[in-house]
Amino acid sequence: MSTLEIKDLHVSIETDQGTKDILKGVSLTINSGEIHAIMGPNGSGKSTLASTIAGHPRYEVTKGEILLDGEDVLEMGPDERAQAGLFLAMQYPVEVPGVTMTNFLRTAKTAIDGEAPKLRTWTKEVKNAMEKLRIDADFANRNVNEGFSGGEKKRVEILQLELFKPKFAILDETDSGLDIDALRVVSEGVNRAHEENGMGTLLITHYTRILNYIKPSFVHVFVDGKVAEQGGPELADELEANGYDRFLTPAAAAV
Amino acid sequence: MTETPEKVAGVEVGERRISIPGFTEEGENLAAETNSAADHTHGGLGESKKVTSGAGSRANRHIGFDVSGFPEPTGREEEWRFTPLKKLAGVLSDIATDGAGTDQEPVDYQVSGAVEGVEISTLALGQSPRGAVLQPADRAAAVAYKNVDDALHIKVTEGTEVAEPIRVDITGKAAGVRANSHLVVEAEPNAKAVIVLEHRGSADYNGNVEVKIADGASVSVISLQRWNDDAVHVGQHDAEVGKDAKYKHVAVTLGGSIVRLNTNFRYAAEGARAEMYGLYFADAGQHIEHRTFVDHNSPRNSSDVLYKGALQGETARTVWVGDVLIRKEAEGTDSYEKNQNLVLTDGARADSVPNLEIETGLIDGAGHASSTGRFDDNHLFYLMSRGIPEDIARQLVVRGFMNEIIQKIEVSSIRESLAEDLERELRISGH
Numbered sequence: 001m002s003t004l005e006i007k008d009l010h011v012s013i014e015t016d017q018g019t020k021d022i023l024k025g026v027s028l029t030i031n032s033g034e035i036h037a038i039m040g041p042n043g044s045g046k047s048t049l050a051s052t053i054a055g056h057p058r059y060e061v062t063k064g065e066i067l068l069d070g071e072d073v074l075e076m077g078p079d080e081r082a083q084a085g086l087f088l089a090m091q092y093p094v095e096v097p098g099v100t101m102t103n104f105l106r107t108a109k110t111a112i113d114g115e116a117p118k119l120r121t122w123t124k125e126v127k128n129a130m131e132k133l134r135i136d137a138d139f140a141n142r143n144v145n146e147g148f149s150g151g152e153k154k155r156v157e158i159l160q161l162e163l164f165k166p167k168f169a170i171l172d173e174t175d176s177g178l179d180i181d182a183l184r185v186v187s188e189g190v191n192r193a194h195e196e197n198g199m200g201t202l203l204i205t206h207y208t209r210i211l212n213y214i215k216p217s218f219v220h221v222f223v224d225g226k227v228a229e230q231g232g233p234e235l236a237d238e239l240e241a242n243g244y245d246r247f248l249t250p251a252a253a254a255v
Numbered sequence: 256m257t258e259t260p261e262k263v264a265g266v267e268v269g270e271r272r273i274s275i276p277g278f279t280e281e282g283e284n285l286a287a288e289t290n291s292a293a294d295h296t297h298g299g300l301g302e303s304k305k306v307t308s309g310a311g312s313r314a315n316r317h318i319g320f321d322v323s324g325f326p327e328p329t330g331r332e333e334e335w336r337f338t339p340l341k342k343l344a345g346v347l348s349d350i351a352t353d354g355a356g357t358d359q360e361p362v363d364y365q366v367s368g369a370v371e372g373v374e375i376s377t378l379a380l381g382q383s384p385r386g387a388v389l390q391p392a393d394r395a396a397a398v399a400y401k402n403v404d405d406a407l408h409i410k411v412t413e414g415t416e417v418a419e420p421i422r423v424d425i426t427g428k429a430a431g432v433r434a435n436s437h438l439v440v441e442a443e444p445n446a447k448a449v450i451v452l453e454h455r456g457s458a459d460y461n462g463n464v465e466v467k468i469a470d471g472a473s474v475s476v477i478s479l480q481r482w483n484d485d486a487v488h489v490g491q492h493d494a495e496v497g498k499d500a501k502y503k504h505v506a507v508t509l510g511g512s513i514v515r516l517n518t519n520f521r522y523a524a525e526g527a528r529a530e531m532y533g534l535y536f537a538d539a540g541q542h543i544e545h546r547t548f549v550d551h552n553s554p555r556n557s558s559d560v561l562y563k564g565a566l567q568g569e570t571a572r573t574v575w576v577g578d579v580l581i582r583k584e585a586e587g588t589d590s591y592e593k594n595q596n597l598v599l600t601d602g603a604r605a606d607s608v609p610n611l612e613i614e615t616g617l618i619d620g621a622g623h624a625s626s627t628g629r630f631d632d633n634h635l636f637y638l639m640s641r642g643i644p645e646d647i648a649r650q651l652v653v654r655g656f657m658n659e660i661i662q663k664i665e666v667s668s669i670r671e672s673l674a675e676d677l678e679r680e681l682r683i684s685g686h
Contacts, residue, residue: 054640057632082642094637097597097628098656104638107651111642143655144637160641 002069002085002167004030004053004200010063011045011052022048024225025064028202030168035194035201037211037236040222041244046204047091049222050172053202054088055081068167083112085167089157089174096144101156102126104144105163112164129162132192134185150177158189161199168200169193175210187213208240223247312612313548313578318390322349322401325394334393337574337606339542342513345433345459346489349398352435356404361432362458364407365424372415373448377405378439385439388495389465392517392548396491399435399461406437409450411472413443420449420477420666427458430485436462442472444497449475449665455510457483466494466502470524473501477664481676482510484540491517496556498524505664506545506562508535509676513542520558521550530559533575534660534673536653536680537603539568548578549592551585557619560592563660565653566603567680576608581621589619596627597656599649649681 011023022045030036038046052059053066055078066073068084076084096104105126110116117125130137133155145153154174161169171190175183191214193199203214211233219235221228221244228247229235316334317324327347328335340347354360369375378385385406391397411417427434440450446469454460460482468474480488488511496502508514520529535543549558564573575594596605609623630652638648654677661670 056636056640077645078636078639079642079644082640088640090637090640094633096634096637096652097630098652098654098658099638100655103651103655104641107647108638108641108643111644111647164641 002032002200003067004086004168004202005067006049006053006064007067008064009049009052009061009066011048011059011061013048013058013060021062022059022225023052026225026227028220028227030200030202032167032200033194033198034218035203035214035216036218036220037203037205037216038220038222039205039208039236039239040228041248042206044222045225046222047172048225050088050091050170050202050204053081053086053170054078079111082108082164082166083114087161087164087166087169089154089161089169089171091172091174091176093145093153093157095146095148097146099144100141101144102140105160108160109163126163129159133159133162133189135159151179151182154178154186155182155189158186162189162193165193165197166199168202170202170204172204173206174203175205175207183210184213190214208236211236221247313550313580313610314582314612316392318392320386320391320397320400322394322397325391325397328394334546337576338515338544339513342487342542343395343489343515345431346461346487347394347398348433349401350433351402353432360434361428362434362436362456362460363424363426363428364436365426366407366409366422367424368417368419368421369409370417370419372412372446373417373421374408374410374412376408376410378408379405384441384467385437385465387465388467389463389491389493391463392491392519395461395489395515396463396517399463399490400437402435403437403463406439408439408441410441411443411446411448411474413469414445415443416447417449420451422451422453425452425454425460425462427454427456427460427482427486430457430483431459433459434461436460438462438464440464440466440474440476442466442468442474442500444469445471447473449477451666451669452476452478454478454480454482454486454488457486459487460489462488462490464490464492466492466504468494468496468500468502470498471500472497475503475505475665477505477666477669478507478516479669480506480508480511480514480516482514484510484512486511488514488516490515492519494520494529496520496522496527496529499526501527502529503663504531505660506531506533506535507660507664507673508533508543508545509680511541511543513544515542515544515546517546517548519548519550522553522556524553525555527556528558529556530663531562532560532660532663533562533564534657535562535564535573536677537564537566537568537571537573538680539570542572542574544574546574546576546578547592549580549590551579551581551588551590554585555587556585557589558591561660562594563596563657564594564605565597565599565656565680566605567599569600569602571600571603573604574606574608576606576610577623578610579612579621579623581611581613581615581618583614586615586617587619588615588621591620591622593624595625595656597653598627598629599653646681650678653677653681
C-alpha cells in the first residue's frame with residue numbers, strides 16, 4: 001500500500017512576459033489501487049500538475065510538497081522519481097532519434113528495477129504486452145516514437161506503463177487524439193496495470209469519454225490552478241451534462 | 256512492329272526501366288541545374304546554412320600533380336568555403352617535412368601486422384605505382400605529394416588473405432610542426448586485407464593515401480583520427496577499385512583541432528562494390544570536415560556512402576560534402592549516399608551537402624539523403640522520466656546513432672575502443 005500526497009502545491013513557469021503562476025495550492029491524496037480523474041477546462045493547470053509530479057525542469061515549485069510514502073519527491077530528479085515508482089504517460093510523447101524501442105525499454109527497465117531483466121522472460125513479456133496493445137512487432141526495432149502516429153505514441157506510453165509497473169501513473173490526456181478503438185485498447189492496458197499491480201492512477205482528461213472505460217472512484221474539478229470541487233463518479237456525469245460553466249465565476253474568468 | 260528489348264547491357268529499359276524525372280535514355284547533365292538551384296538546402300535546423308554552389312560538374316574539377324595548378328585558396332572556392340583557412344596555413348604551404356631525412360622527423364610511423372605475403376617498401380617520387388591512383392584534387396594533396404621523398408608502400412601479394420589487420424600507427428610528436436606523408440596500398444588480384452591507419456599525438460599533418468585494388472581483391476581502410484586537440488590534419492585518400500573487387504573506407508574522426516579529409520574512389524572495371532563510411536564527434540573548437548567523391552566512371556558498379564556525426568559544445572563545427580558522379584558510360588550503376596548529424600547542444604553547426612550528378616538514365620538506382628537533428632532537453636526529460644539517469648540517456652542516444660557506422664568496422668578491438676571513446680567524448684563537455 002502506497003500513498004502519493006500532494007500538499008498545497010504552488011507552481012510557476014517563466015515566460016517571455018515574466019513569471020506566471022499556474023498552480024495555486026493543489027492538495028490531493030492518492031492511494032494504491034485508486035483511480036482519480038482530474039477534469040477541467042483548458043489552461044486550468046492539469047498538465048502542469050502532471051509535469052510537475054514527473055519533475056519537468058520547466059516547472060518551478062514555489063510552495064508546497066509532493067510526498068511518495070512520506071519521501072520528498074521534489075528533492076528527486078526525474079529519473080529518481082521514475083525509479084521510486086512514478087510514471088507519467090505524456091500528452092505529447094517525444095521522438096528520440098537513434099534509440100530503438102527494444103534498447104530503450106530494456107535500459108529503462110534496468111534503471112527502474114536496479115538490475116537488468118532476465119533476457120528471455122523479458123523479451124517474451126515485451127512481446128505479449130505489445131500484442132495486447134495491438135502494437136506491431138516491428139515497432140520494437142524502430143526508434144522511440146519516431147514516425148509513430150499520435151495513437152501509436154499513446155499505445156507505446158501504455159506499453160511502458162504495463163512493463164515498468166509503477167506504483168502511481170499520471171495519464172496526461174492520454175485519450176486526446178485517439179479513435180474509439182485505440183481508446184478502448186489503451187484503457188484496457190491501464191485497467192490491467194490497475195488490477196494486476198494495484199497501481200494508483202491520476203487520470204487527467206478534458207472529456208468524459210475515457211471515463212466510460214476507466215472508472216474513477218474520485219473526480220476532481222480543476223479550475224484556475226486549484227481543485228474547485230471534488231466528488232465521486234457522479235460529478236463526471238454532471239460535467240458531461242452541464243460543462244464547466246458554473247465553475248467559471250466572473251472572478252476566476254477575469255484572471 | 257519492332258520488338259523492344261527488355262534489357263540493354265543488363266539494365267532494364269523500355270516500360271520496366273527505372274525512370275528518373277527529367278531524364279532521357281541519353282541522360283542529362285544535371286550539374287548546372289542542381290548547382291544553380293541556390294535555394295536547395297540540405298541542412299535542417301537553425302545551425303545549417305543554405306547551400307549555394309556554382310562550381311559546375313565535379314567532372315570538371317581541376318586535378319593534377321603540379322602545385323602551381325592550385326593557387327593559395329582564399330576561402331571563396333567551392334572546395335574551401337567551409338574551411339577555416341587561417342589555421343591551415345601550416346599544411347598548405349609548399350614546404351618539406353620539418354627535419355626531413357634526419358631522426359628529428361615530427362611524425363613517427365610504425366607498421367605492424369605485415370605477415371607473409373605482405374611486402375613493405377618505399378616508393379620514390381615517380382616510382383610506380385606511386386601516383387597511379389592518387390590524383391591531387393586540391394593544393395594540400397599536391398604539396399604533400401611533392402614533398403615526400405619516400406612513400407610508404409604496403410603490397411598485399413596475389414591471393415594473400417591477411418586475417419589480422421595491418422596497422423600503420425602514425426604518431427605526431429609536436430603541435431605546429433609540419434609533416435608530409437604518402438602511403439601507397441596495393442592489393443594484388445584476389446588479395447584480402449584490412450589496413451588500419453591510426454593517427455595520434457600532435458602535428459600539422461598533410462597525408463595522402465592511395466589504394467589500388469586489383470581484380471577480385473578486397474580491401475578495407477580504417478582511418479582513425481584520434482589526434483590531440485592541437486593537431487591539424489588534411490589528407491586525400493583515393494582508391495581505384497578493380498573488376499569484381501571490394502573496397503571499404505571508414506573514417507573515424509574524434510580528435511584534432513582541424514581535420515579535413517577528402518576520400519574518393521573510382522572504378523577500373525565492372526562488378527565492384529565500394530563503400531565509404533564515416534563517424535565523427537566534434538567538440539567545442541573543433542572543425543571536422545569530410546568530403547567524399549564517388550566517381551562512377553564505368554558500368555555496373557555499386558557504391559554506398561554513409562557519414563554520421565555528433566556535435567557538442569559552442570563552436571563545434573562539422574562539414575560533410577558528398578559528391579556522386581554517375582558518368583554517361585556508367586550504366587547499371589547502383590549508388591546511395593547519406594549524411595546524418597546529431598546536434599547535442601546549442602551553438603554547434605553542421606553543414607551537409609550531398610551532390611548527385613547523373614549523366615545516364617540507365618541506372619539501377621541513385622539516391623541521396625541528409626538530415627540534421629537535435630538532441631534536446633525534451634529527449635533528455637523523456638528518457639529520464641523513464642528512470643534512465645542523464646549520463647546514460649546521452650550515451651544511449653549517441654551510441655544508438657553511431658552504432659550503424661561502428662558495426663561496419665570489422666575489427667572488434669576498434670569497435671570496443673570506439674564505444675569507450677564516445678562515452679569519454681560525452682563527458683568532456685561537462686554533461
